[in-house]
Amino acid sequence: MEKPEPLTRLFVRWLMSPVFVLVIFVVFLAIAAGLREGLIQQDSHQIQANLRNEARALTNNLEREFMVHVQAIGRMANRLHVEPETPEQQWRLDTQNYLNDFGVYQAIEWVDSHFIIRWLEPLTGNPDVIGYNVAYNDQRRKALEQAAATGAYDLSGIIDLRQGGQGMVIYYPVGAGEANNGFIAGVFRMEVLAEQLLTSRVLEHFQIEIQESGEPAYLLDSPVDNDQAFIYSLPIQLPTLDWSLTLRPSQAWVSNQRSHWPGTTFASLVMMGLLTALTALLVQLILKRNQALLKTRRELEQEIDQRVAMQVDLERLESTDTLTGLANRRFFMEDLAHTLNIADRQMRQVGLVMLDLDRFQMLNDSLGHQFGDELLIKVSERLNGLSNEKILVAYAGGDEFMLCQQQVDNIDDVIHLLGQIKQCFAEPFEVQGDAHSITATMGVAVYPQSGLDADTLMRNADIALYRAKGQARNTYQFYTEGMQDREVMRLELDKDLSQALANNEFVLFYQPQLDLATGEIKSVEALIRWQHPRRGLLAPIEFIPLAEESGRITEIGRWVVLAACRQLAQWRNTPCEQLRVAVNLSGRELDDESLIDHVRDALASENIDPGKLEVELTEEIFIQNIEHNLNQLAQLRELGVQLAIDDFGVGYSSLGYLRDFPVDLLKIDRSFITHVTDRHDDAVITRAVINLAHNLGIQVVAEGVETEDQLNFLRAHRCNLAQGYLISRPIPAADLETALNEGILFTGYSVSSDL
Numbered sequence: 001m002e003k004p005e006p007l008t009r010l011f012v013r014w015l016m017s018p019v020f021v022l023v024i025f026v027v028f029l030a031i032a033a034g035l036r037e038g039l040i041q042q043d044s045h046q047i048q049a050n051l052r053n054e055a056r057a058l059t060n061n062l063e064r065e066f067m068v069h070v071q072a073i074g075r076m077a078n079r080l081h082v083e084p085e086t087p088e089q090q091w092r093l094d095t096q097n098y099l100n101d102f103g104v105y106q107a108i109e110w111v112d113s114h115f116i117i118r119w120l121e122p123l124t125g126n127p128d129v130i131g132y133n134v135a136y137n138d139q140r141r142k143a144l145e146q147a148a149a150t151g152a153y154d155l156s157g158i159i160d161l162r163q164g165g166q167g168m169v170i171y172y173p174v175g176a177g178e179a180n181n182g183f184i185a186g187v188f189r190m191e192v193l194a195e196q197l198l199t200s201r202v203l204e205h206f207q208i209e210i211q212e213s214g215e216p217a218y219l220l221d222s223p224v225d226n227d228q229a230f231i232y233s234l235p236i237q238l239p240t241l242d243w244s245l246t247l248r249p250s251q252a253w254v255s256n257q258r259s260h261w262p263g264t265t266f267a268s269l270v271m272m273g274l275l276t277a278l279t280a281l282l283v284q285l286i287l288k289r290n291q292a293l294l295k296t297r298r299e300l301e302q303e304i305d306q307r308v309a310m311q312v313d314l315e316r317l318e319s320t321d322t323l324t325g326l327a328n329r330r331f332f333m334e335d336l337a338h339t340l341n342i343a344d345r346q347m348r349q350v351g352l353v354m355l356d357l358d359r360f361q362m363l364n365d366s367l368g369h370q371f372g373d374e375l376l377i378k379v380s381e382r383l384n385g386l387s388n389e390k391i392l393v394a395y396a397g398g399d400e401f402m403l404c405q406q407q408v409d410n411i412d413d414v415i416h417l418l419g420q421i422k423q424c425f426a427e428p429f430e431v432q433g434d435a436h437s438i439t440a441t442m443g444v445a446v447y448p449q450s451g452l453d454a455d456t457l458m459r460n461a462d463i464a465l466y467r468a469k470g471q472a473r474n475t476y477q478f479y480t481e482g483m484q485d486r487e488v489m490r491l492e493l494d495k496d497l498s499q500a501l502a503n504n505e506f507v508l509f510y511q512p513q514l515d516l517a518t519g520e521i522k523s524v525e526a527l528i529r530w531q532h533p534r535r536g537l538l539a540p541i542e543f544i545p546l547a548e549e550s551g552r553i554t555e556i557g558r559w560v561v562l563a564a565c566r567q568l569a570q571w572r573n574t575p576c577e578q579l580r581v582a583v584n585l586s587g588r589e590l591d592d593e594s595l596i597d598h599v600r601d602a603l604a605s606e607n608i609d610p611g612k613l614e615v616e617l618t619e620e621i622f623i624q625n626i627e628h629n630l631n632q633l634a635q636l637r638e639l640g641v642q643l644a645i646d647d648f649g650v651g652y653s654s655l656g657y658l659r660d661f662p663v664d665l666l667k668i669d670r671s672f673i674t675h676v677t678d679r680h681d682d683a684v685i686t687r688a689v690i691n692l693a694h695n696l697g698i699q700v701v702a703e704g705v706e707t708e709d710q711l712n713f714l715r716a717h718r719c720n721l722a723q724g725y726l727i728s729r730p731i732p733a734a735d736l737e738t739a740l741n742e743g744i745l746f747t748g749y750s751v752s753s754d755l
């Protein structure tokens with residue numbers, strides 16, 4: 001069921017509807033009509049009052065005039081009473097004077113005590129009147145007799161005059177009682193009387209009727225357009241007469257009396273109503289428009305909110321790496337710039353750690369990208385455990401991660417973080433069902449000492465990382481001022497390296513390998529040096545990694561093989577003729593498809609027995625790109641070239657590849673030999689490796705033999721060959737020839753060398 005709308009809502013809706021506007025107008029209209037009616041009523045009362053005043057004035061006037069004439073007639077009667085002998089002629093003269101003064105009389109008469117008219121003035125127009133008995137009926141007779149008796153005057157009322165027309169007669173007794181000598185009678189014509197009494201204004205505006213004993217007696221009917229709504233009757237106070245005067249105003253008079261206020265008030269109120277209704281309508285329209293605007297605004301705001309949310313999602317997506325879920329490089333750089341700004345204001349330091357997974361590339365290549373991705377995710381999860389409001393962890397791509405430590409108070413904070421990072425790699429990572437021990441190498445740059453902006457800090461952390469990788473794995477390196485110089489140097493060197501081959505600046509040094517069974521030198525390792533035009537003789541560590549990075553190592557490798565073959569050719573028919581030369585090949589060189597052809601060509605060009613050439617490869621090569629490498633190695637082997645595993649023991653624990661690869665020699669890494677006499681573990685490992693190799697039919701070379709004790713240990717455990725400073729440092733070919741000629745090497749005498 002629909003919920004009823006609350007009353008206030010209904011009320012507001014009603015206020016906003018057109019009906020409300022109509023109601024306002026109707027209310028005003030009603031008030032206007034009421035007021036108008038009231039004012040008209042009041043007006044009518046006023047008109048009635050005015051009419052009454054007019055009537056009163058008229059009757060007063062009539063009464064007063066009448067009394068003037070009554071008194072005048074009375075005075076004439078008195079004079080006749082006082083002077084009864086007045087001759088007719090005299091009386092007539094007096095009367096004429098009198099008539100001249102008052103034009104109102106039709107005639108003035110003397111009526112004797114028998115009510116017979118005796119004297120009359122004027123005679124003209126009234127010929128038949130003399131001798132007329134005025135007591136022509138009982139009523140008149142009684143009235144006249146009473147007047148004669150009392151001396152009070154009598155009025156005849158309106159009568160048909162003998163002279164024609166209507167008129168009225170005042171009978172004033174000449175003496176009273178016994179002394180009565182008739183009456184002086186003044187005859188009026190009504191028209192004349194009325195004209196005398198009433199002004200033209202009155203005649204113009206009113207219809208006047210005189211009633212006698214309630215019956216219309218005389219009508220002065222001037223205006224025709226009487227207003228029937230107004231009428232006023234008033235008794236006329238005249239002795240012996242029962243007269244009343246009725247006044248009917250003309251429409252013109254009435255409308256003249258009417259005030260303009262009812263109309264004006266009505267019009268004003270209707271106008272006000274109209275205006276108020278219009279205003280209400282306007283307010284409604286404005287409010288409705290406002291509501292519509294508000295609604296639109298709300299919708300807009302909703303849309304903006306949605307857009308902002310989408311924007312935030314987009315930004316989050318843009319700032320996040322899809323594989324690892326960590327912040328990406330772009331976001332990291334923006335955040336770093338922002339962090340540096342804050343650090344600048346707060347006078348604080350910021351730590352930037354670049355982290356590179358050791359051997360990741362190799363694992364990725366050998367175990368597949370799926371494995372690589374899963375490993376990266378696992379590493380990300382652990383590193384992300386370190387992130388908090390002060391530490392941002394990001395994925396930089398490849399096998400690199402970045403960490404930004406905000407608000408570093410002193411360098412111990414960064415070292416603490418590095419410890420925490422290392423801790424993340426303490427446990428092996430479980431990937432695709434196997435546990436893999438992974439280590440990481442880190443480069444650290446600290447703001448502000450290692451760089452003042454994000455880019456510089458980043459570059460310097462990278463330099464520090466590069467340095468750290470150059471030294472050892474599973475370590476870290478802080479950026480220092482000198483590194484920058486070294487980086488510059490490195491770049492310069494890279495430039496120079498491009499010219500080195502053309503300028504013939506490379507040279508091979510040879511380090512002899514002592515056959516422990518016979519005490520003979522039958523093999524040497526060729527180790528490259530760069531005779532740099534400005535920097536002098538440079539060791540391989542200073543340029544081989546650079547050459548590997550830039551890919552120049554392939555060309556250099558070709559040169560080494562060729563140079564070694566040439567050297568072998570040169571030694572032909574000399575005491576060095578029996579020497580076998582070992583050359584080092586880096587993994588990159590093995591990638592080169594034309595390697596085999598090139599080695600074959602080099603051997604052929606110098607007519608060298610392939611058995612005189614040995615190729616040293618580091619352990620890693622046997623793990624990376626297994627199929628391709630196995631194929632290359634097999635082909636090398638087919639050429640008759642000897643294969644050796646260099647730096648054995650530092651790379652991989654798995655020895656399975658020894659079985660699968662066609663290897664002739666195994667070179668135990670110097671790190672085992674250095675402490676072989678004083679560290680039990682190293683001695684055990686060395687012994688085990690020698691036994692393992694011998695069991696597989698592989699010869700063993702010990703690298704880095706520096707003491708006779710080491711030599712004795714190796715000989716005692718039947719190591720086949722020993723190489724190290726004890727026998728000789730790597731030396732130029734000429735020096736080697738001399739040393740061999742002089743037979744001074746075996747005794748431990750070391751030929752002086754620049755390196």
Ligand code: C2E
Binds near residue numbers: 511586647730
């Ligand atoms: P490596 O192949 O293991 O070479 C042995 C290194 O150990 C040489 O360093 C040698 O001077 C040094 N060494 C030998 N005996 C002793 C010793 O008793 N004590 C100490 N402390 N060191 C000893 P070097 O000549 O500086 O070469 C370093 C590395 O550079 C080589 O390690 C090799 O991996 C690489 N390398 C050298 N020449 C070439 C080359 O022509 N091509 C390639 N791809 N790599 C080369």
Ligand code: MG
Binds near residue numbers: 584646
């Ligand atoms: Mg070597």
Ligand code: MG
Binds near residue numbers: 646647667669703
């Ligand atoms: Mg080695």
